[in-house]
Amino acid sequence: MKKALLFCSLAALGACSAAKDDGSSAARASRTPxxxxxxxxxxxxxxxxxxxxxxxxxxxxxxxxxxxxxxxxxxxxxxxxxxxxxxxxxxxxxxxxx
CATH class of the missing domain: 2.30.30.40 (SH3 Domains)
Structure with missing residues (x-):
């Protein structure tokens, strides 16, 4: 049970950081003066x-x-x-x- 909870927590954290990386780089690339x-x-x-x-x-x-x-x-x-x-x-x- 503890292993499953730990795995789910790590998977959720990884998904959040991956989504943040994708969004910030896309927004930065589209900036114009x-x-x-x-x-x-x-x-x-x-x-x-x-x-x-x-x-x-x-x-x-x-x-x-x-x-x-x-x-x-x-x-x-x-x-x-x-x-x-x-x-x-x-x-x-x-x-x-x-």
């Missing part, structure tokens, strides 16, 4: 550290494509410069307001 306008002038950085290099300055009201929300302070963003080249980097979340 979301366009947002900046509310203040901000910089696009090549990293999320104090020593990060500034790639470009983004003017207030510029459309930026947010690709991912990295953490509480930064988002990964794609910006198209006036020459038409796309640059990918990191921006502070406060650049976008709420």
């Amino acid at each position: 979301v366009a947002h306008n900046t509310v203040v002038e901000c910089a696009l950085y090549d990293g999320m550290k104090k020593e990060a290099t500034q790639l470009t300055t983004v003017a207030s009201g510029t459309e930026v494509q947010v690709m991912d929300t990295i953490d509480a302070y930064f988002v990964k963003a794609r910006v198209t410069n006036p020459a038409g080249e796309a640059q990918v980097g990191y921006m502070y979340r406060s650049c976008f307001g709420k």
